[in-house]
Amino acid sequence: MSVATTDFREIPAVWTRRHLLDLESLSAEELTCILDAAEDFRAATDNCRHKIQVLTGRTVANLFFENSTRTRNSFSLAARRLGADTIEFSSSGSSVSKGETVIDTAKTIEAMNIDAVVIRHRTPGTPLLLAKNLQCTVISGGDGPHEHPTQGLLDILTIRQRRGSLEGLTVALVGDIAHSRTARSNIWGLKKLGAHVIVCGPATLVSRHWEEFGVEVAYNLDEILPRCDVLNLLRIQFERQHTRPFPSVREYALLYAMNRERIERAKDDILIMAPGPINRGVEITPDVADGPHSVILEQVTNGLAIRMAVLWLTLGAGRS
Amino acid sequence: MSVATTDFREIPAVWTRRHLLDLESLSAEELTCILDAAEDFRAATDNCRHKIQVLTGRTVANLFFENSTRTRNSFSLAARRLGADTIEFSSSGSSVSKGETVIDTAKTIEAMNIDAVVIRHRTPGTPLLLAKNLQCTVISGGDGPHEHPTQGLLDILTIRQRRGSLEGLTVALVGDIAHSRTARSNIWGLKKLGAHVIVCGPATLVSRHWEEFGVEVAYNLDEILPRCDVLNLLRIQFERQHTRPFPSVREYALLYAMNRERIERAKDDILIMAPGPINRGVEITPDVADGPHSVILEQVTNGLAIRMAVLWLTLGAGRS
Amino acid sequence: MSVATTDFREIPAVWTRRHLLDLESLSAEELTCILDAAEDFRAATDNCRHKIQVLTGRTVANLFFENSTRTRNSFSLAARRLGADTIEFSSSGSSVSKGETVIDTAKTIEAMNIDAVVIRHRTPGTPLLLAKNLQCTVISGGDGPHEHPTQGLLDILTIRQRRGSLEGLTVALVGDIAHSRTARSNIWGLKKLGAHVIVCGPATLVSRHWEEFGVEVAYNLDEILPRCDVLNLLRIQFERQHTRPFPSVREYALLYAMNRERIERAKDDILIMAPGPINRGVEITPDVADGPHSVILEQVTNGLAIRMAVLWLTLGAGRS
Numbered sequence: 012m013s014v015a016t017t018d019f020r021e022i023p024a025v026w027t028r029r030h031l032l033d034l035e036s037l038s039a040e041e042l043t044c045i046l047d048a049a050e051d052f053r054a055a056t057d058n059c060r061h062k063i064q065v066l067t068g069r070t071v072a073n074l075f076f077e078n079s080t081r082t083r084n085s086f087s088l089a090a091r092r093l094g095a096d097t098i099e100f101s102s103s104g105s106s107v108s109k110g111e112t113v114i115d116t117a118k119t120i121e122a123m124n125i126d127a128v129v130i131r132h133r134t135p136g137t138p139l140l141l142a143k144n145l146q147c148t149v150i151s152g153g154d155g156p157h158e159h160p161t162q163g164l165l166d167i168l169t170i171r172q173r174r175g176s177l178e179g180l181t182v183a184l185v186g187d188i189a190h191s192r193t194a195r196s197n198i199w200g201l202k203k204l205g206a207h208v209i210v211c212g213p214a215t216l217v218s219r220h221w222e223e224f225g226v227e228v229a230y231n232l233d234e235i236l237p238r239c240d241v242l243n244l245l246r247i248q249f250e251r252q253h254t255r256p257f258p259s260v261r262e263y264a265l266l267y268a269m270n271r272e273r274i275e276r277a278k279d280d281i282l283i284m285a286p287g288p289i290n291r292g293v294e295i296t297p298d299v300a301d302g303p304h305s306v307i308l309e310q311v312t313n314g315l316a317i318r319m320a321v322l323w324l325t326l327g328a329g330r331s
Numbered sequence: 332m333s334v335a336t337t338d339f340r341e342i343p344a345v346w347t348r349r350h351l352l353d354l355e356s357l358s359a360e361e362l363t364c365i366l367d368a369a370e371d372f373r374a375a376t377d378n379c380r381h382k383i384q385v386l387t388g389r390t391v392a393n394l395f396f397e398n399s400t401r402t403r404n405s406f407s408l409a410a411r412r413l414g415a416d417t418i419e420f421s422s423s424g425s426s427v428s429k430g431e432t433v434i435d436t437a438k439t440i441e442a443m444n445i446d447a448v449v450i451r452h453r454t455p456g457t458p459l460l461l462a463k464n465l466q467c468t469v470i471s472g473g474d475g476p477h478e479h480p481t482q483g484l485l486d487i488l489t490i491r492q493r494r495g496s497l498e499g500l501t502v503a504l505v506g507d508i509a510h511s512r513t514a515r516s517n518i519w520g521l522k523k524l525g526a527h528v529i530v531c532g533p534a535t536l537v538s539r540h541w542e543e544f545g546v547e548v549a550y551n552l553d554e555i556l557p558r559c560d561v562l563n564l565l566r567i568q569f570e571r572q573h574t575r576p577f578p579s580v581r582e583y584a585l586l587y588a589m590n591r592e593r594i595e596r597a598k599d600d601i602l603i604m605a606p607g608p609i610n611r612g613v614e615i616t617p618d619v620a621d622g623p624h625s626v627i628l629e630q631v632t633n634g635l636a637i638r639m640a641v642l643w644l645t646l647g648a649g650r651s
Numbered sequence: 652m653s654v655a656t657t658d659f660r661e662i663p664a665v666w667t668r669r670h671l672l673d674l675e676s677l678s679a680e681e682l683t684c685i686l687d688a689a690e691d692f693r694a695a696t697d698n699c700r701h702k703i704q705v706l707t708g709r710t711v712a713n714l715f716f717e718n719s720t721r722t723r724n725s726f727s728l729a730a731r732r733l734g735a736d737t738i739e740f741s742s743s744g745s746s747v748s749k750g751e752t753v754i755d756t757a758k759t760i761e762a763m764n765i766d767a768v769v770i771r772h773r774t775p776g777t778p779l780l781l782a783k784n785l786q787c788t789v790i791s792g793g794d795g796p797h798e799h800p801t802q803g804l805l806d807i808l809t810i811r812q813r814r815g816s817l818e819g820l821t822v823a824l825v826g827d828i829a830h831s832r833t834a835r836s837n838i839w840g841l842k843k844l845g846a847h848v849i850v851c852g853p854a855t856l857v858s859r860h861w862e863e864f865g866v867e868v869a870y871n872l873d874e875i876l877p878r879c880d881v882l883n884l885l886r887i888q889f890e891r892q893h894t895r896p897f898p899s900v901r902e903y904a905l906l907y908a909m910n911r912e913r914i915e916r917a918k919d920d921i922l923i924m925a926p927g928p929i930n931r932g933v934e935i936t937p938d939v940a941d942g943p944h945s946v947i948l949e950q951v952t953n954g955l956a957i958r959m960a961v962l963w964l965t966l967g968a969g970r971s
Contacts, residue, residue, distance in 0.1 A: 056444065062388060068702060070728065081439060084418050088390065088443055091416055096731055098724050111928035119721060119927060122951035123728055124696065287439060288431035311442035376764065382708065401759060404738050408710065408763055411736055607759060608751035631762035 019051070019065045022327035029328050030142045030149045031321050033158040034199040042200055046168050048320035049313065056092060056316070065323055066095035069126040074100045074117060075152065076132045081287065081311070082152050082161070086129045089318035098125070117141050127326055130154070148325045156190050161321060162286055163196025165314040167204065169306050170241055172313070173282055178205035181238050183229070185267055186245035186294055187256075189216045193286050194245060198226055209235050212245075212267060215256035232267050236277050243284040244269055244294040260293055270296040274304060282306050339371070339385045342647035349648050350462045350469045351641050353478040354519040362520055366488050368640035369633065376412060376636070385643055386415035389446040394420045394437060395472065396452045401607065401631070402472050402481070406449045409638035418445070437461050447646055450474070468645045476510050481641060482606055483516025485634040487524065489626050490561055492633070493602055498525035501558050503549070505587055506565035506614055507576075509536045513606045514565060518546055529555055532565075532587060535576035552587050556597050563604040564589055564614040580613055590616040594624060602626050659691070659705045662967035669968050670782045670789045671961050673798040674839040682840055686808050688960035689953065696732060696956070704734035705963055709766040714740045714757060715792065716772045721927070721951070722792050722801075726769045729958035738765070757781050767966055770794070788965045796830050801961060802926055803836025805954040807844065809946050810881055812953070813922055818845035821878050823869075825907055826885035826934055827896075829856045833926045834885060838866055849875055852885075852907060855896035872907050876917050883924040884909055884934040900933055910936040914944060922946050 025040045034042065055063055071090040073083050087097045100120060111119075117128055127148035130138050135157035142149040153159040171177060182201050188194045188210045201208050202225060210221050211229040221228050229235045236242075247263065257263045269283055283295070283304045291297050299305060345360045354362065375383055391410040393403050407417045420440060431439075437448055447468035450458050455477035462469040473479040491497060502521050508514045508530045521528050522545060530541050531549040541548050549555045556562075567583065577583045589603055603615070603624045611617050619625060665680045674682065695703055711730040713723050727737045740760060751759075757768055767788035770778050775797035782789040793799040811817060822841050828834045828850045841848050842865060850861050851869040861868050869875045876882075887903065897903045909923055923935070923944045931937050939945060 080420055081443075084420065084440075085443060088416070088418060096728070098728060100720055100724065110930050112931065115927075115929060115931075118948060119951050120724075122948040123721075123725060123955050124952065287435075289435060290430050291432065291435070308438060308442040311439050312444065315443050400740055401763075404740065404760075405763060408736070408738060607755075609755060610750050611752065611755070628758060628762040631759050632764065635763050 019055075019063055019323065022324060023048075026324045027328055029325055030138070031160055031325055032138045032142060032149065032151050034160045034163050034196045034203075035158065037200075037203070039203045039205075042164070042167070042203055045164055045317065045320050045324060046171060048324060049164070049168055049316040050172075052319040052323075053313070053316040056319075062092055062094055063319075064094035066090065066093040066126075066326060069095040069326060070098060070124065071095050071127045071129065071322065072098045072100060072120050072123075072125045073152075074120060074128050074130045076101075076113070076130075076137075077153070079131055079152070081314075082131065083129075085311075085314045086150075086152065086161075086318050086322075089315050090127075090322055092315075093319055093322060095126075095322070098123075113137060114140065114144050117145055121145050121147050127322065150321060150325060153192050156192050156195070158196045158199075159192040160196050161314065161317050162193045163200045164321070165310055165317045166193070166197055166243060166284060166286070167200050168313045168317055169284065169310050170206075170282060172309070173306065174240070176205075177201060179207070180205075180240040181207045181209065182241040182243065183209040183211050183232075183235055183239045184243050184245060185211045185232060185269075187216045187247055188212055188221070188245070189218065189256075190248050191245050193243075197243060198224070202226070209239070211235060213257045213263070233273070233276070236273060239281060240278060241282045241284060242269060242277075243286070244289075246286060246288065246290060247293055264293055268292075268294055268296060269299045271298050274299055274302070277304075280304075284310060286310070339375075339383055339643060342644060343368075346644045347648055349645055350458070351480055351645055352458045352462060352469065352471050354480045354483050354516045354523075355478065357520075357523070359523045359525075362484070362487070362523055365484055365637065365640050365644065366491060368644060369484070369488055369636040370492075372639040372643075373633070373636040376639075382412055382414055383639075384414035386410065386413040386446075386646060389415040389646060390418060390444065391415050391447045391449065391642065392418045392420060392440050392443075392445045393472075394440060394448050394450045396421075396433070396450075396457075397473070399451055399472070401634075402451065403449075405631075405634045406470075406472065406481075406638050406642075409635050410447075410642055412635075413639055413642060415446075415642070418443075433457060434460065434464050437465055441465050441467050447642065470641060470645060473512050476512050476515070478516045478519075479512040480516050481634065481637050482513045483520045484641070485630055485637045486513070486517055486563060486604060486606070487520050488633045488637055489604065489630050490526075490602060492629070493626065494560070496525070497521060499527070500525075500560040501527045501529065502561040502563065503529040503531050503552075503555055503559045504563050504565060505531045505552060505589075507536045507567055508532055508541070508565070509538065509576075510568050511565050513563075517563060518544070522546070529559070531555060533577050533583070553593070553596070556593060559601060560598060561602045561604060562589060562597075563606070564609075566606060566608065566610060567613055584613055588612075588614055588616060589619045591618050594619060594622070597624075600624075604630060606630070659695075659703055659963060662964060663688075666964045667968055669965055670778070671800055671965055672778045672782055672789065672791050674800045674803050674836045674843075675798065677840075677843070679843045679845075682804070682807070682843055685804055685957065685960050685964060686811060688964060689804070689808055689956040690812075692959040692963075693953070693956040696959075702732055702734055703959075706730065706733040706735035706766075706966060709735040709966060710738060710764065711735050711767045711769065711962065712738045712740060712760050712763075712765045713792075714760060714768050714770050716741075716753070716770075716777075717793070719771055719792070721954075722771065723769075725951075725954045726790075726792065726801075726958050726962075729955050730767075730962055732955075733959055733962060735766075735962070738763075753777060754780065754784050757785055761785050761787050767962060790961060790965060793832050796832050796835070798836045798839075799832040800836050801954065801957050802833045803840045804961070805950055805957045806833070806837055806883060806924060806926070807840050808953045808957055809924065809950050810846075810922060812949070813946065814880070816845075817841060819847070820845075820880040821847045821849065822881040822883065823849040823851050823872075823875055823879045824883050824885060825851045825872060825909075827856045827887055828852055828861070828885070829858065829896075830888050831885050833883075837883060838864070842866070849879070851875060853897045853903070873913070873916070876913060879921060880918060881922045881924060882909060882917075883926070884929075886926060886928065886930060887933055904933055908932075908934055908936060909939045911938050914939055914942070917944075920944075924950060926950070
């Protein structure tokens with residue numbers, strides 16, 4: 012799949028950004044550049060055990076104001092496998108509880124000779140705010156319901172590895188579109204790379220407004236199911252909802268859960284994705300989660316490769 | 332003490348296991364293999380400051396669902412001193428609070444190209460469950476009241492270093508046998524290596540059922556004291572007890588605490604051990620804890636060596 | 652600024668201490684030795700990206716019993732940039748909650764072949780207590796209201812970099828002197844290096860007793876302002892105060908906050924410092940915090956260099 016045959020010494024000419032804040036502002040060429048680099052990193056790390064020392068002497072700070080284990084650790088492992096040092100900041104036990112602003116916190120971290128800050132914050136736009144105020148590289152690890160660019164990239168990489176290209180594929184994002192930054196990053200990335208995107212879920216969680224962006228809006232999973240090449244089952248974010256958007260979890264599962272019966276009515280080679288952590292029995296039944304169509308664990312492995320690629324590209328662009 | 336003269340390049344032929352889940356299923360030869368490797372690692376690290384790069388490029392994940400500082404950090408330091416990278420997962424702030432199963436959590440970690448998972452969980456059998464579901468190495472860091480194999484090994488190594496052999500020694504485990512995974516791992520390991528084991532404590536905490544396994548059961552410490560070569564004073568696990576197993580801490584201390592007066596009635600060369608953290612004034616008085624018979628801090632140092640040995644052996648076996 | 656032209660191989664002869672517990676007991680020569688080494692480390696790390704491997708194979712443990720992000724991470728980064736390994740202990744989730752004494756906790760950490768312990772504790776004297784009981788190096792990361800020696804050193808280094816020397820400068824510490832370990836470390840260090848020190852704040856937070864130590868005591872900032880070369884604006888430690896030492900935050904800001912109007916009445920080249928995290932609008936207004944007189948972020952960068960210097964000197968002294 013990879014078109015580049017880089018030895019990770021030179022950043023491809025198409026890449027000039029010091030930050031990764033979203034996928035909306037990236038071109039198809041830039042998206043492909045990240046995907047190609049990630050493929051190369053997977054190839055380089057799957058087969059052998061040596062570290063790729065392209066970020067030796069660099070330090071990456073994880074600045075997570077929301078709970079996260081997998082994204083935080085994925086960034087941390089990615090940085091260290093490139094030879095960088097890592098440092099963890101979190102909101103609990105930090106100066107934030109002493110009334111410090113997020114910009115002051117980030118500037119203080121940067122002043123410790125930090126080269127890149129990975130930021131997760133519940134307020135949309137926080138990564139952009141930091142990018143405007145810091146000299147170092149800023150990478151979004153998710154900002155409220157806005158975007159989660161590396162999650163979008165790893166989802167897209169997983170599809171591309173299985174299908175060769177995104178061009179002409181029909182990808183449905185199922186579930187809580189309204190609160191999902193993963194949905195937004197998928198939509199922008201998938202559209203740019205030529206996929207047809209459907210958002211599907213209860214009307215309380217799926218807005219008609221997406222049609223303005225060339226996205227198909229559907230409320231009945233069973234109607235669109237036979238056309239789909241990929242289903243990305245978004246987690247019902249119980250912790251983000253103030254009002255109850257559907258009568259019961261059981262009713263949601265009845266209408267939108269991926270189960271054996273629905274798999275039988277889908278395309279033979281349909282891919283089932285989920286950003287995780289998955290709620291078994293809610294958006295996906297155990298037999299499907301562990302079945303042959305599921306690429307959930309490949310997504311995790313690709314997450315590492317995507318983050319290696321993003322760190323390498325943004326820090327490389329910052330250097331030159 | 333060490334019989335092996337390994338340069339840490341080749342795993343001894345007797346060792347073929349990819350996991351360490353308990354001591355009950357290990358043979359005397361396998362136990363001795365770990366103890367010998369640990370001696371070698373102590374000798375190699377006590378004298379010089381270079382890292383032993385036998386696990387370069389490997390990553391060890393600590394997956395602790397129960398609070399732990401010393402066991403977690405001991406595993407982490409052991410891994411890094413062998414050149415491995417480490418990553419920390421804990422239950423607080425992780426996806427577990429979002430409803431993920433322990434197998435899904437562990438599989439997700441494994442998908443980040445992790446080579447070994449050290450698991451601590453309050454449910455007995457969780458390490459075995461993971462070993463059956465993961466491809467990578469699984470090492471128990473303690474599962475409920477079942478076993479804590481590396482603690483058992485470090486206790487046994489400490490005795491062997493002082494006495495040359497376990498054969499024929501009388502070792503008493505004193506205190507809360509019912510709730511102690513440390514007791515179980517000690518019992519299986521000590522018996523296999525030829526020691527006579529006594530479990531001693533209040534009847535509410537010490538079951539007669541241990542006699543079926545060739546373990547002596549005693550309720551009066553003063554009666555068995557003159558015969559003991561080693562006393563291992565288990566911590567009273569106040570946090571694990573729902574009912575109060577003895578009238579008062581003071582009464583427990585009166586009957587079972589190791590103090591100066593009891594030391595005088597014990598063998599001249601008796602070894603006093605405690606897995607820690609110790610409750611000074613409960614199971615041990617300060618003068619004994621800091622006295623010449625105490626090997627409590629040697630146990631901690633040996634813990635590091637045991638964990639280096641276990642990581643080296645299990646990851647080495649997994650590779651070939 | 653730096654007088655030493657060390658290649659970090661040999662510890663200067665003037666330095667013989669294995670611990671750093673306070674600044675009160677250090678001579679002017681010892682203080683200058685640390686400042687010089689820190690300058691050298693800044694010069695060595697600002698220009699290039701290689702690690703200075705003077706502590707390879709050493710392990711530094713952070714043992715923080717009080718919340719801290721920046722001091723803890725600053726020590727951790729400093730240690731790792733010298734090639735050392737680091738390990739984190741904190742009070743939450745540790746054996747401390749199981750009733751262990753601080754000496755036992757520290758001795759247990761030391762027994763894992765740790766070379767230096769950085770200790771923060773709310774009880775004054777805890778670093779000294781550990782230094783008396785451990786074999787390894789002990790460095791204070793702040794003990795209650797007593798001292799915070801590396802904070803004092805980084806403040807002094809920042810002034811020296813801008814002014815060349817401390818001799819004859821007038822430095823005012825403004826705010827909560829009573830609860831501030833930063834104030835105490837600044838006072839001892841500044842006096843020894845020839846600066847004139849003023850402590851200034853509400854009478855409830857500033858004791859006349861400082862006059863006995865040759866420190867000027869002032870209650871009116873506007874009266875002393877024209878004479879000051881440096882203002883160090885201590886944070887109002889709301890979390891440390893049981894009684895309310897002034898009527899309102901607004902009144903405090905009116906009398907003691909550094910704002911544009913006061914800057915205009917100050918010396919042209921006045922330096923504005925703050926140990927952070929800063930309360931914008933309380934002790935400092937945003938325009939001053941971000942203005943040309945502020946050296947707040949330089950303090951953070953110097954903190955890293957000071958901690959590298961302290962680790963190198965104390966561990967080097969411990970070795971020979």
